[in-house]
Amino acid sequence: MKSVTRKRIGKTVLMIFVIIASLVCIFPIYEMISTSLKYDVDAFSLPPKWIFTPTFDNYTSIFVSSNFGRYFINSVIVALSATFFSVFLGALAGYSIARFRYKGKKLIVILTLLMRMIPPVILVVPVFILWTKMGISDTRFGLVIVYVALNLPFNIWVLKTFIADIPYSLDESAIIDGCSDWTVFRKIILPLIAPGIAVASIFTFRISWNEYILSLVLTNRFTRTLPVAVSLYLTDAGTEWGKITAIATIIAIPAFIFTFTAAKQLITGMTAGAVKG
Amino acid sequence: MSSAKGLATRKSPYLFILPAFAILVGVLVLPVFSGIRLGFFEWALRDIGKDPEFVGLRNFMDIFRSENFHTSIRVTLIFTFSVVVLELFIGTVLALLLEKGVPGLRFFRTIFILPVMIAPVVVGVVWKFMYNPSYGKINYFLQVLGIEPVGWLSDPQMALISIIITDVWQWTPFVFLLILAGLQGVPQELNDASKVDGANYLQTLVHIKLPCLSNVIAVTAVLRLIDAFRGLVVMLIMTNGGPGVSTEILSLHLYKTAFTDQRLGKASAIAVVLLMIITLLSIFFITRSMKDEEL
Numbered sequence: 001m002k003s004v005t006r007k008r009i010g011k012t013v014l015m016i017f018v019i020i021a022s023l024v025c026i027f028p029i030y031e032m033i034s035t036s037l038k039y040d041v042d043a044f045s046l047p048p049k050w051i052f053t054p055t056f057d058n059y060t061s062i063f064v065s066s067n068f069g070r071y072f073i074n075s076v077i078v079a080l081s082a083t084f085f086s087v088f089l090g091a092l093a094g095y096s097i098a099r100f101r102y103k104g105k106k107l108i109v110i111l112t113l114l115m116r117m118i119p120p121v122i123l124v125v126p127v128f129i130l131w132t133k134m135g136i137s138d139t140r141f142g143l144v145i146v147y148v149a150l151n152l153p154f155n156i157w158v159l160k161t162f163i164a165d166i167p168y169s170l171d172e173s174a175i176i177d178g179c180s181d182w183t184v185f186r187k188i189i190l191p192l193i194a195p196g197i198a199v200a201s202i203f204t205f206r207i208s209w210n211e212y213i214l215s216l217v218l219t220n221r222f223t224r225t226l227p228v229a230v231s232l233y234l235t236d237a238g239t240e241w242g243k244i245t246a247i248a249t250i251i252a253i254p255a256f257i258f259t260f261t262a263a264k265q266l267i268t269g270m271t272a273g274a275v276k277g
Numbered sequence: 278m279s280s281a282k283g284l285a286t287r288k289s290p291y292l293f294i295l296p297a298f299a300i301l302v303g304v305l306v307l308p309v310f311s312g313i314r315l316g317f318f319e320w321a322l323r324d325i326g327k328d329p330e331f332v333g334l335r336n337f338m339d340i341f342r343s344e345n346f347h348t349s350i351r352v353t354l355i356f357t358f359s360v361v362v363l364e365l366f367i368g369t370v371l372a373l374l375l376e377k378g379v380p381g382l383r384f385f386r387t388i389f390i391l392p393v394m395i396a397p398v399v400v401g402v403v404w405k406f407m408y409n410p411s412y413g414k415i416n417y418f419l420q421v422l423g424i425e426p427v428g429w430l431s432d433p434q435m436a437l438i439s440i441i442i443t444d445v446w447q448w449t450p451f452v453f454l455l456i457l458a459g460l461q462g463v464p465q466e467l468n469d470a471s472k473v474d475g476a477n478y479l480q481t482l483v484h485i486k487l488p489c490l491s492n493v494i495a496v497t498a499v500l501r502l503i504d505a506f507r508g509l510v511v512m513l514i515m516t517n518g519g520p521g522v523s524t525e526i527l528s529l530h531l532y533k534t535a536f537t538d539q540r541l542g543k544a545s546a547i548a549v550v551l552l553m554i555i556t557l558l559s560i561f562f563i564t565r566s567m568k569d570e571e572l
Contacts, residue, residue, distance in 0.1 A: 114563070156297060
């Protein structure tokens with residue numbers, strides 16, 4: 001009897017602890033969203049107004065400012081195209097690594113792994129110079145190609161693992177039927193690695209959508225993306241927290257969507273390479 | 278791997294890898310090498326149309342003699358060491374506590390993913406708002422508890438601590454998720470066997486769980502270490518390296534040397550130092566994670 005009570009107390013303490021931990025996790029996000037929905041009077045009032053009349057004023061005023069729409073569209077175009085190309089090229093390369101043996105493969109694999117860790121800030125100066133010389137600085141293309149490259153190592157690695165899990169007998173029977181390697185890739189491999197494609201796409205989209213430093217340096221006022229836009233509001237005299245948190249919330253929307261619809265894929269992606277599944 | 282899997286004479290493996298290889302070389306490898314080369318040149322941002330001037334090792338002498346560089350190395354070491362230790366400790370304890378299963382673990386796990394997913398810019402913005410001395414919520418909570426207000430980002434003694442807190446908030450959940458995944462990989466027979474042998478929780482932890490986890494913990498630590506060296510956005514947004522240079526970690530120092538001081542050559546010399554650190558850490562990571570990878 002006694003140990004049952006003790007167990008129950010232990011469970012309760014644990015539960016309270018977990019709830020506190022999740023509150024700490026959630027609070028800054030709550031603070032961002034609630035501030036974006038408040039009138040300035042409510043946003044700055046102390047003690048805080050936990051109950052307030054929500055307003056979409058901040059959102060309407062940023063959407064009305066003509067540039068916001070442009071930055072938003074830039075972000076969407078850049079993130080989607082970077083995701084498409086990086087995942088597609090990653091799948092091709094992953095197929096090559098998982099299914100063939102050839103000279104130089106090991107070198108490529110090691111190169112890929114080394115490149116995975118390259119800090120974007122190291123690329124900023126040389127890429128800025130090279131892109132300026134080639135005339136692709138300040139273009140969305142110039143930014144997309146950097147994001148494609150930055151995400152490739154991870155995508156190759158993840159997709160290679162997924163491809164290696166497909167029984168080789170499937171490829172073999174198709175090859176015996178006279179399929180080319182390309183057909184095998186398209187008709188057999190691609191459909192079977194759909195879960196891997198989901199993981200790779202979510203991570204590439206997230207990184208491209210969130211990235212700040214390269215976008216700051218490689219874009220101008222026509223091509224800049226949302227993270228750069230939000231930082232510009234910050235340096236303006238008299239910080240407008242309502243508008244800033246509204247843009248920040250919009251930037252965070254894909255993160256919310258992924259977290260609540262694709263938690264499993266996210267954990268697969270995070271643990272890839274660190275934990276043997 | 279069976280020998281049937283392709284022959285060295287076939288073209289298609291090369292064709293499949295070519296596009297990815299070309300992009301990796303063109304966008305990552307070549308710029309990295311051109312950056313290293315630039316470390317030996319003097320080039321101002323406004324002279325970008327002209328040719329750079331070769332100065333040998335002068336940029337490197339410059340940075341090694343520069344007070345700000347030393348400070349930024351010190352700040353970087355304090356920052357990376359603190360966040361990695363704190364995040365690993367808290368993350369591991371959380372994972373061990375929750376491993377047994379709390380009702381709604383899946384829900385809590387989802388909550389814990391959120392901070393990891395949020396853009397660094399957004400994290401910087403939100404925490405800057407919360408740290409605000411006059412209307413930020415953090416000082417308000419302290420005041421409720423009867424604690425004096427703190428100049429989180431304005432006090433040179435506190436600014437780095439504030440940034441460490443923010444990083445711990447964002448990345449502890451990531452560590453937790455990795456360690457939890459690692460714990461779920463510990464063979465159940467081992468746990469059962471140690472129980473049958475009459476081991477208590479602490480003994481099982483020390484002799485079974487932690488040894489099984491050691492590889493995961495090491496890899497997680499290196500991943501976080503590399504990320505801590507790479508990140509600069511949160512500092513750039515919250516403090517821009519200040520007050521003074523008290524939160525100017527190496528990557529931010531590099532960025533500001535290039536785009537505030539406009540010295541591209543000197544910035545590239547800093548990049549070389551950063552690159553060497555990251556490469557050393559990456560080699561450790563690669564040897565660990567390639568351990569049982571078949572090629």
